[in-house]
Amino acid sequence: MTVTSLLKAHWPLVLLIVGLLIFPLAVREPFPVHLMTMVFMWSTLGMGWNLLGGYAGQVSLGHAVYFGLGAYVPALLLVKAGVVPWVGMIAGAVVACLVAFLLGWPLFRLYGHYFSIATICLCEVVWILFTNWDWAGGARGLFLPIKGTSLLYMQFSQKTGYYYLSLLILVCCFLVVRHVSTSRLGYYFRAIKGDPDAALALGINITRFKIVALVLSALFASICGCFYANYVLYIDPDSTLVFHISCLMCLIPVLGGLGTLVGPIIGAAILVPLSEFTRVYFSGAGRAVDLLIYGTLIVILAVLQPTGLVGLVERFRVRTAKQCAGGWVEKNG
Numbered sequence: 001m002t003v004t005s006l007l008k009a010h011w012p013l014v015l016l017i018v019g020l021l022i023f024p025l026a027v028r029e030p031f032p033v034h035l036m037t038m039v040f041m042w043s044t045l046g047m048g049w050n051l052l053g054g055y056a057g058q059v060s061l062g063h064a065v066y067f068g069l070g071a072y073v074p075a076l077l078l079v080k081a082g083v084v085p086w087v088g089m090i091a092g093a094v095v096a097c098l099v100a101f102l103l104g105w106p107l108f109r110l111y112g113h114y115f116s117i118a119t120i121c122l123c124e125v126v127w128i129l130f131t132n133w134d135w136a137g138g139a140r141g142l143f144l145p146i147k148g149t150s151l152l153y154m155q156f157s158q159k160t161g162y163y164y165l166s167l168l169i170l171v172c173c174f175l176v177v178r179h180v181s182t183s184r185l186g187y188y189f190r191a192i193k194g195d196p197d198a199a200l201a202l203g204i205n206i207t208r209f210k211i212v213a214l215v216l217s218a219l220f221a222s223i224c225g226c227f228y229a230n231y232v233l234y235i236d237p238d239s240t241l242v243f244h245i246s247c248l249m250c251l252i253p254v255l256g257g258l259g260t261l262v263g264p265i266i267g268a269a270i271l272v273p274l275s276e277f278t279r280v281y282f283s284g285a286g287r288a289v290d291l292l293i294y295g296t297l298i299v300i301l302a303v304l305q306p307t308g309l310v311g312l313v314e315r316f317r318v319r320t321a322k323q324c325a326g327g328w329v330e331k332n333g
Helices: 003-009 011-026 030-055 064-081 085-107 113-131 159-181 184-194 196-201 206-232 243-256 263-304 308-332
Strands: none
Touching: 011 030, 011 159, 030 159, 030 184, 030 206, 030 243, 030 263, 064 085, 064 113, 064 206, 064 243, 085 113, 085 206, 113 243, 159 184, 159 206, 184 196, 184 206, 196 206, 243 263
């Protein structure tokens, strides 16, 4: 297949990629660039959570732990030892994945809502630990040193650099999740979600593969945590380790479509601008307003379309196709 035929076959995707690449160059205002950066970051977080919650069927409400570790480990290495964030990102990912691996064995002995409650408790314990840990900044938090424009230190004078970096992280996450979803590992995840007893009878080690899903999920959360820390240059327990972050990670794929590849991106494209605009226009009350709207959207979707917006689009497409086929049969007798 030639390049021209590929472009013709995938021209919507090509237009989307070109549009995303030129967006920060065409838009001069910093807020739209910041908004898109946050959409990319939360899309990555939603994709990571979706591996565990959407594909493997384990609803975790404590993923802020891995996001927070990904933020704190590079920040502490930079502040205390001068280690560059790229090395700190690797260290944070290793710590987050190790914690996920160690916690997975006892946590996955629990089922259903007991597992979800345990993850909430875990998040609260880690929040208390970092709030009272003076060496890590305690409740005051940590200010990252400003190094000026430096790719080595993951700092840029304009938001455009962060925009492209967050887009790169999202693309890498998308490719990994796409590969996993179409591989044997992805089929194992779906089998565990669909019927754990049947999967166990077929010889699938349920606990082992749930831990794999959790570790992969923690990996992406920790990378986003490192990016966030270097983006805002300040972290504290209330901005990285709170239940609100875990809740939003869960709501994004639920709104977009659980167990789908593009569902978290759609969910982030709706919820993140909603959060930002309510924060801007409602000032201090914005957080409560956006949570109220989140809850309303989720309740409506849970009742009308449990498979999320992707499922709604798919249902509309199938209905349209049936109507067109029925019309063709009626016309041609």
